[in-house]
Amino acid sequence: MADLPEPTIERLLQLTRVLDNCGAAVVTSAEIETRTGWSSHTIRKDISYLDGDFSTGSGYDVAALGSAVRSALGLDIKRKCCVVGLGRLGSAYLNFPAFADEGFELVAGFDSSVNRVEILRSPVPLYPAFKMGEVIVRFGIEMALLCVPAASAQAAADRLAAAGIKGIVNFAPIALELPPGISVRNVYVVDELRAISARIPIRKKENP
């Protein structure tokens, strides 16, 4: 839903997980506040954007609220995805069962090595990278997991953009430059390690 404020989108995305894991049929905004740190006021405001009736006398109906959030965010729409770059990480994601459980349909994998495409065993069809544009258009693929090395990532992203991709999960440690309208989410595990590192108190040397 393009007209939700950006912070509301982020919170509603997290709210779906909170509701999935809350293990109760009814939840109050105070309980959501305890689990998330958002103020009850913010929670009620975010929820006011949603269509539907999910209030009960004692709180929100978890199933109905979850379904309203999913609908507002378009998460009830099945989206087709592909993996670009079939090294170790890309190959791991080819075999990731959670995609289907969550409404994402992995329909293709691409690699620049024709040899790798031919020998790799995969539950989804694999194609050489030069067929990327054609295959993405043919199947209506909307999202890509970009698992190529940093040096190839921008070129691969350009080809994805030219093929009409809507969003990219970028695992390469570079900032992609893409036309407006294409969402990029960067996932780089070294950055996560650095973020942890920066929060470990610096110890004094034992033998100065």
Added chain:
Amino acid sequence: MADLPEPTIERLLQLTRVLDNCGAAVVTSAEIETRTGWSSHTIRKDISYLDGDFSTGSGYDVAALGSAVRSALGLDIKRKCCVVGLGRLGSAYLNFPAFADEGFELVAGFDSSVNRVEILRSPVPLYPAFKMGEVIVRFGIEMALLCVPAASAQAAADRLAAAGIKGIVNFAPIALELPPGISVRNVYVVDELRAISARIPIRKKENP
């Protein structure tokens, strides 16, 4: 450095990447503003926390500023890491060359299957999960990549916490509950796909 404000830590972490990729010897705060969207005022304030002399007549010395940021964040300290859970994703990270390049030393992998530990080929030593506490203490491992299924993640995190781990990169799609002082960074690719999904404008059905 424990006494930097949290948003400053986040921005300085991003700044290291901006400096790595800026391709020049000197950079101005206006150029950093263009690349990041942070105001020059914010940038100068963040940089004022750093020790060292990195101002030139025409901007910041990129190498000296980068080194001051790394030092303030403790990124110049080599940290030992382990991988917990050696399925496809965990195995992929066992073989990830970027850890060493970035100052992280991967020293152990753990899996609950003794059989898997014995047959998996790996550049780092592998251990059965029941040795986790002992090995983490013996090597001084500070960080873990938690790559186990969701159902096992909290139990594995509890064992990591008991062994004195400082931070966890959590790939399981659940919110871990951990004692204060342990940093957690959640990485879950399905959440990234959902975040992209939520930003794709909802199309009208062609045949309503």
